[in-house]
Amino acid sequence: MDDLKFGKRNKRGDWAPNQPAETAPLFAFPPRLMAVLKWLPHYFFPWNAIFAASAVAYWAWVIPPVETMRTLSLGWIAWLYAVNAVAVFLFYGAFELHLYVLKRQENRFKYNGKFPADHKSNAFWFERQNLDNMLRTFLWGVTIWTAVEVGMLWAYANGYAPWLSFAENPWTLALVALVVPIIHEFHFFCIHRLIHTPLLYKWVHSVHHNSVNPSPWSSLSMHPIEHLLYFGTAFYHLFLPSNPILMLYQLHYAGFGAIPGHVGFDKVEIGKEKLVDSHAYAHYLHHKYFEVNYGDALIPLDKWFGTWHDGSPEGEAQMQERYRRRKEKLAASKARLEVGGAAE
Template sequence: MMLARQPLNFWELTYGSTLGLGVRYLLFAGIAWLLGYWIFKRSWFHRKIVARFPSSHEVWREIGYSALSMMIFGVVGAATVYASRQGWTQMYGKISKHGLLWFWLSIGCAIVIHDAWFYWTHRLMHHRKLFRWFHRVHHLSHNPTPWAAYAFSPLEALVQALIFPLLVVVMPMHTYAFGLFMMWQIVFNIAGHMGYEFHPRWLMRSPLRYVINTPTNHIMHHEKLRGNYGLYFNFWDRLMGTNHEAYERRFEEVTSRAKGPSSTPPSTPVDSRCD
């Protein structure tokens, strides 16, 4: 007679949550790295926002801090699942409970809530009394790569991970909808740190510039250490006047570069480490 499988305990949940996040990070960041820093390194270089490649030391630092952050995310993720099992959140398991329409709307709401959470916590962490303890680690990457997506200090990792329980406390969310949101946020985060501008030049000449955020916007934040605090959207920065004054000009410059011999990667010992 087989015994029934007991529910996973907290540490098993932590292990599973960390492992799942780590696999997604390695998969998506690895694909982005393979495309942008190996296969299409030369043909895409004219769209490289910072026109050079980082050293291997910088890349390994980003991976190391990201690994630490994912452990913290795993603990918070496990706590969120545990809280849901206790009935302390609004996470649910049957789509019929709230319907298919809300299933998809909840993902959109999660993205909007996360964007607001990120903007205001990010901006707060730039306060001179908090920056050193919370946000300095992330700004060690002045020319970030896809591996920098989760390169946070432990305190910043905790702040960013708190979006997990926040979402399922403030609104009903199906477990699969939450999983799709998690997929969205890691893909967008990696794309924003990839170092290449993939949006078309006409974006800044259309109303979409008021809504859509771009890799140029975030890479400039890494360069300048001020302004451009948004994540998915650009409306908080525009509303609060925190877009860097040179943002749109920089976007135009990056997207106007001609592809050709003048835009090939510089041949230096540092750059060759990423060959």
């Protein structure tokens, strides 16, 4: 597959798409009906459909009976951790094997032309990004994922969360299912801005940003506090008219859904002719520039708050202008403090 038909590569070997990143037309004003209808299939396929199907599969074959979940016990908790760990290993590992171990695409469609395994860095445990990322994923990521899952299932089993049946409330639950990605986007943007405040960034979020060149195992490589905030997206279902399957969908959207944004490739080649879009460019730019694209572009929150970067020269200029204004503001503030101190 010739990736230069879709983008360009610089002298360092980094690839960028020809088209700048775009926000979804869902919240455009005035409304763009035709654009929404054209975009709508991408809302469901392939990623959201995969995460929803995995939630249904969990409910059918993994989640214990309600009677069992009414009481917290090591047996079913350990079972859920084991299934989650295996699922993450297989799902994340499939992308890692295809793109980074076997390198079946080489560096076609890869934003950063380098591969993390080829470079050591003391920012990571054992100076290895992949090993560091995997350990953090399984030690804390899957553990906290499972803890939130167990807590929510226990709440449903004991009547502490609203549990609507699909038979009696099909339209309500269909609406909740449709907005699961929107809930995730809103939650992710809010906690992401929070952990970019100086103190939390230094002690919490910097762990995730060590992976400047993200790969699949970077997806859940976080500080435990960030894991708890991130998977806290499931807690909305304590108040929403919802269902355990939709809560699982919300969790899987966060857990398995972290992969597309960190896969490091714009498109994944399936066979010789088929391409699957990762829609990762906006989040890759966040890992590259740190202070842009706090959301995933489903809701144009970054546009509304002035932190959007679409990868274009215009986006770069806007980012640099924002940095310049902030630098001037800090310099002015420092000057006022110095004048005030001299006056005393």
